[in-house]
Amino acid sequence: MILKVRTKAGPGSTPAYGQIAEHLRREIRGGRLADGKRLPTVREMAKRLGVSRDTVAVAYEALAAEGLVESTVGRGTFVRAAAPSPKGTGATPPLSPLVERLLERERARPRFVDGGESVPLHAIVPDPSLFPLDAFRKAIQRALRKEGGALLAYGPPQGHRGLREAIAARLRALGVEAGPDEVVLCQGASEGISLALRLFASPGDAVAVEDPTYGNVLSAVAGLGLVPVGVPMGEDGPDLAALEQVLARPEVKVLYTIPTFHNPLGTSTSVAHRRALLEIAARLGKPVVEDAYEIDLRYEGRPVPPLAALDRSGLVLHLSSFSKALFPGVRVGWIVARGRLVDALLAVKRSTDLGGSTLLQAALAEFLGSGAFDRHLARLRRALLSRRKALLEALAKSLPAGTQWTTPDGGYQVWVELPEGIDTRELLAEATKEGVQFSPGDFFRVDGRPSRALRLSLATADEAAIRAGVAALGRAVRERMGAGRRASRSRAVHV
Ligand SMILES: Cc1ncc(COP(=O)(O)O)c(C=O)c1O
Numbered sequence: 001m002i003l004k005v006r007t008k009a010g011p012g013s014t015p016a017y018g019q020i021a022e023h024l025r026r027e028i029r030g031g032r033l034a035d036g037k038r039l040p041t042v043r044e045m046a047k048r049l050g051v052s053r054d055t056v057a058v059a060y061e062a063l064a065a066e067g068l069v070e071s072t073v074g075r076g077t078f079v080r081a082a083a084p085s086p087k088g089t090g091a092t093p094p095l096s097p098l099v100e101r102l103l104e105r106e107r108a109r110p111r112f113v114d115g116g117e118s119v120p121l122h123a124i125v126p127d128p129s130l131f132p133l134d135a136f137r138k139a140i141q142r143a144l145r146k147e148g149g150a151l152l153a154y155g156p157p158q159g160h161r162g163l164r165e166a167i168a169a170r171l172r173a174l175g176v177e178a179g180p181d182e183v184v185l186c187q188g189a190s191e192g193i194s195l196a197l198r199l200f201a202s203p204g205d206a207v208a209v210e211d212p213t214y215g216n217v218l219s220a221v222a223g224l225g226l227v228p229v230g231v232p233m234g235e236d237g238p239d240l241a242a243l244e245q246v247l248a249r250p251e252v253k254v255l256y257t258i259p260t261f262h263n264p265l266g267t268s269t270s271v272a273h274r275r276a277l278l279e280i281a282a283r284l285g286k287p288v289v290e291d292a293y294e295i296d297l298r299y300e301g302r303p304v305p306p307l308a309a310l311d312r313s314g315l316v317l318h319l320s321s322f323s324k325a326l327f328p329g330v331r332v333g334w335i336v337a338r339g340r341l342v343d344a345l346l347a348v349k350r351s352t353d354l355g356g357s358t359l360l361q362a363a364l365a366e367f368l369g370s371g372a373f374d375r376h377l378a379r380l381r382r383a384l385l386s387r388r389k390a391l392l393e394a395l396a397k398s399l400p401a402g403t404q405w406t407t408p409d410g411g412y413q414v415w416v417e418l419p420e421g422i423d424t425r426e427l428l429a430e431a432t433k434e435g436v437q438f439s440p441g442d443f444f445r446v447d448g449r450p451s452r453a454l455r456l457s458l459a460t461a462d463e464a465a466i467r468a469g470v471a472a473l474g475r476a477v478r479e480r481m482g483a484g485r486r487a488s489r490s491r492a493v494h495v
Contacts (some may be wrong), residue, residue, distance in 0.1 A: 018104055171308075182337060207254055210453060254287045293320055301409040332361060362439065397470075415454075424481075
């Protein structure tokens with residue numbers, strides 16, 4: 001049997017590890033790979049297919065989790081005797097194909113080491129040492145004193161009214177016309193994204209996403225049975241000609257976009273780009289989900305109005321959350337919508353969830369009302385500006401010529417493109433040993449192809465740690481470049 005891996009796959013196609021796993025699964029279940037047969041080692045297989053070792057390791061792990069192969073340290077990976085039939089006669093009942101896809105994506109997540117020595121430049125999780133704990137404790141106490149047991153009963157599905165009022169006031173300051181009735185609270189922006197997509201797309205439909213995009217949105221899309229269609233990111237945001245073509249496709253029902261402090265790129269689009277994007281969406285009648293998850297984290301330059309402030313056609317659903325500007329653990333986000341869309345959001349929300357924590361929502365209302373949130377934001381923005389300075393200086397000092405990176409005006413992430421020939425998924429293991437962790441670029445790609453880019457985060461490490469982390473990254477990159485390009489890559493392998 002010959003396996004060919006398509007690494008330049010089209011939008012929505014199976015990533016390389018999925019193709020390898022699927023091929024081997026078919027071979028094993030079809031009896032063409034017999035019980036006890038030893039598979040090529042990860043290294044051999046990766047070399048023969050011209051993919052990264054991680055890609056093959058993920059495929060083998062997927063098969064091991066399904067009980068189709070067994071790996072023994074030092075001996076190798078073997079087809080397991082009495083592999084369960086595709087109908088699932090094993091111990092667990094068969095899972096839905098959607099969930100199998102999600103599990104596969106989970107296994108493809110980059111592997112990070114918790115704690116340990118290496119500097120965490122991978123996650124965009126705010127630094128607990130900057131949390132305004134005292135002020136929030138007082139806000140919880142004040143909320144309980146004022147509203148008592150009502151905060152511990154079921155609350156309104158739309159969320160605590162006081163918090164919706166406070167959020168609406170902040171939105172109006174950004175130019176978004178909204179009152180408390182247009183705000184729906186949800187469990188972080190994550191729930192907001194799923195709710196918003198479900199309003200417009202049914203299983204089998206497609207969603208336009210920027211490529212690269214937020215890794216978890218690709219999981220959300222997969223979990224809803226939707227197909228992501230990538231719109232390439234240019235210097236000034238999503239390529240508008242490509243966007244127009246994608247949105248014109250009848251199966252594409254909605255656009256998900258991150259115009260401000262894009263994840264993973266860190267860049268923001270101009271007002272002109274935003275207007276042009278809205279004009280295309282309005283002409284084609286396609287709704288736009290605007291993820292403004294880091295909009296409060298601008299530390300430089302003039303604010304650009306969000307899409308929702310420029311929208312004249314009522315097609316934009318704007319969502320955000322307290323996760324990046326305050327605490328992710330409160331799990332409070334919001335969506336801004338109008339008229340029937342609010343009813344629709346509430347109907348979808350009620351079908352899966354009876355509402356969030358009213359106590360935490362009320363505490364947040366107190367926290368915002370007391371001015372503590374704005375004081376915290378001012379401090380956080382100063383810290384981020386200083387960390388970004390440290391990061392950019394360290395990149396200039398430690399990374400080899402030919403490396404490029406973005407210079408964000410806010411938010412946590414900086415996107416770094418290494419010189420040709422480096423697969424950052426492979427680099428991650430070496431860099432972790434060298435003393436730094438980052439998010440490899442393939443995780444943000446619609447088709448999961450290997451990438452020479454990586455995302456660095458200012459969220460958790462302070463200036464000294466950032467400098468040490470980037471120096472470690474520089475060492476790991478130079479070692480890899482010194483090792484030279486891999487030997488010639490065959491694109492086919494007999495197994
Ligand atoms: C672009 C983007 N949107 C949404 C989220 C999810 O945030 P939340 O914690 O509010 O669910 C994240 C988290 O990293 C993100 O990067």
